Amino acid sequence: MAKSSTRTVAALRAMHQLMDEPRIFDDPLALKILGDAGREEVLQASTQSDDPMSKALRIALAVRSRLAEDEWAGAYQNGVRQYVLLGAGLDTYAYRHTANGSRIFEVDLAGTQQCKRDALRAAGMGVPETVRYVSTDFERDDLDAALGSAGFDRKAPAFFSWLGVTPYLDEQAVFRTVDFMARCAPGSAVVFDYIVAPSLLAPMERLALEMLGAKLAENGEPLKTFFDPVRLEEQMLLRGYRTATSIRPEQITERYLKNRGDGAKAGNVTRLLHARV
Template sequence: MREGEPSRTAFGAAALRAAHQESDEPRIFTDPLARQILGGEEPPDPSWDQPRLRLFIAVRHRFAEDSLAAAVARGTRQVVVLGAGLDTFAYRNPFPDTRVFEVDFPATGAWKRERLAETGIAVPDNVAYVGVDFERDSLAERLAEAGFDATRPAFFLWMGVVPYLSDEAVRATLGVIAAVPDGEVVFDYIRPVDRSPERARPDRATLMSHVAGVGEPLRAGVESEALHAMLAELGFTEVEDIGRREIRARYLGLPPGDAEGDAHVLRART
């Protein structure tokens, strides 16, 4: 993150969502606003557009929004988009009786609101913006100030953020979610680099170099077992964790293969 600028990794992820709409068939995730919100800009470094990364980003959003739809069917009416970046869910939300809280670093949130106005994307009345630095601010306090009711169920979308945060910030954020009755979250994470299949390591090295170059370095990664143990300790009783095998079989129509991979998407519910 650079002072006064939007997150460049958030911009890159948005560009890959847009590219997925145009480049991949069958389409895993549909986002009719993905291209519009970019305002004609493209990532400055073409190495950002890797097919594996593009598909993974599509999968994580599909998995998250499918999980959200199930939560809404159960009665959840609060949706929190953590590290919203250029995510467009709030502006194509199919659930008009929900309240959506977009949470992000203040510079990114302010820039996004300008971009929405510039590109003609309407902001629904049920959207609230919450400025938070995950490493320094109290998420619970900031949400409460914006009207979030911590005594009612809520679903948290947390895409493309955990791999950049400290262990302490991840634990603190999950603790806030765990304190919500019927709190549920979907987030992605990466395992240590030695868990990457050999053929995928050059792509990961390129990505790590790219994001470090824009001032947003990836953390070292976390083992699934350690993460699951932390979730149980915090009070999450239901965990669904999908990696390369499940993604290939469920979303790509391919055999699971024999390599687990390092990128995962996880759903946890209290």
């Protein structure tokens, strides 16, 4: 995950803690990890008028984090002890859960990981012994080798959380990572998000995506890859997964957004997919 998107995601996650009630995703360290300057920016932003795009992004980020951690909790209950965050950014899971006996592998670009180490140090947050930082560029490096060097056990099942990454990769790199996870031990699973192919979106959804894509491109992070949900599920099964399910907006609403008073709803531009090996 690139540096600019890393900070943006972390700020939106922190804003969710302050602006959305009830919270979908609880992260008591979301503000702390941003440092003094980042915290002040978020606090100031939270007092201003709430534009619809910002709210939609916050809700989408909160839902994807909640779903991934819920599915990881289920995997943990079933005996899985390896948690791999692909594109970890400033995710705080490992620093909120320091004594559950799991091994946590945070995978990201070397520069992003250095920024995180600096942020943790500035916030007075130590790195638990269970955490391993794995520096990898998904489009250039061998993820299998990088994780192996960090102590990842290919013979034991693992749960992978892969959020906010696939849209920025070319399709070949996405499926190279998909294939690696498919070769992991039975009982492994992954939750990842992706952007729906624009041709399948409604006109207003396409417009919103175009606006977001233009802004990201200006920041040097163009969107590269989009998927048809049905075809993606088929590809996952062909590549060796036992199950592969894209979670529809109405399912997200039923699970996390039902009976809210703020009108928050699941969008259709991004989807989450849960697959099991």
